[in-house]
Amino acid sequence: MSTTTETLFTREDAALGTFSIRPLDPFADAELLHGWVTHPKASFWMMQDASLPDVEREYMRIAAAEHHQAFIGLHEGRPAFLMESYDPSKLELVGLYDPQPGDVGMHFLVAPAETPITGFTRAVITTVMSALFADPATARVVVEPDVRNTAVHALNEAVGFVPDGPVQKPEKEALLSFCTRAQFEAATI
Structure with missing residues (x-):
């Protein structure tokens, strides 16, 4: 596990406590990520058969x-989710x-849990969206x-996304959806 202590964003959830986001270290976090992305519940992440070196290479590629x-998301200081942003x-x-100016793409993956916590995944996506909109340059989040x-x-x-319709990507048929800052705020306040 990474010894990275730099916190990029923190959000207090009234019911579930502190969520924060730190940089991902492709080497130090690879073993942790490998367990997450190859878990049966992560089938839509499309890395089910990835080896540990495959995961290291993928996140080295992203880091470069x-x-x-x-990013690694933490709940009460413990790694709990993966967040990616992209143009x-x-x-x-x-x-x-x-594309519109201020568009940011997003992926997130919640770590498998032995004991699921009610509302946890919604708290994670709310944290991810809050972190993205903390950047004033972000006008709209795009997911597929x-x-x-x-x-x-x-x-x-x-959390405010509005589906636009399916798009065919090389690896999947995706549901393109958008969420503006105003839509996010209206859905979560």
């Missing part, structure tokens, strides 16, 4: 990328939608989850 970042006009959605991932569609809608 100009338009893609990865959808340069990655993932190039040619599949009309698999059309079959109905659980994440419901979570996305709960």
Whole structure:
């Protein structure tokens, strides 16, 4: 596990406590991430058969990328989720939608839990969205989850995302959805 102590963002959840986000260390965090991305509940992450070196390489690639970042999310100081942000006009959605200034793409993955906590995943996505909108340059968050991932569609809608429709990506049929700052605030206040 990473010894990184730099905290980039913190959010207090009235019911569940402190959530924070720190930089991801591709080497120190690889073993932790490997357990998360290969877990059966992470099937939509599409890394089920990844080896530990595969995970290291993927997150080294992201760390070196100009338009893609990865972060570890913490709950009460313990690693609990993965967050990625990217420029959808340069990655993932190039040619599949009309980008606007201030668009930020987002992925998140909640770590598998032995004892699920009611409302935890919603608190995670609220933290992720709060972190993205903490940057005044972020005008709209863009997501493209698999059309079959109905659980994440419901979570996305709960924090203000509005589906735009399916788009065909090389690896999946995705449900393109958008959330403006105003939509997020209206859904979560």
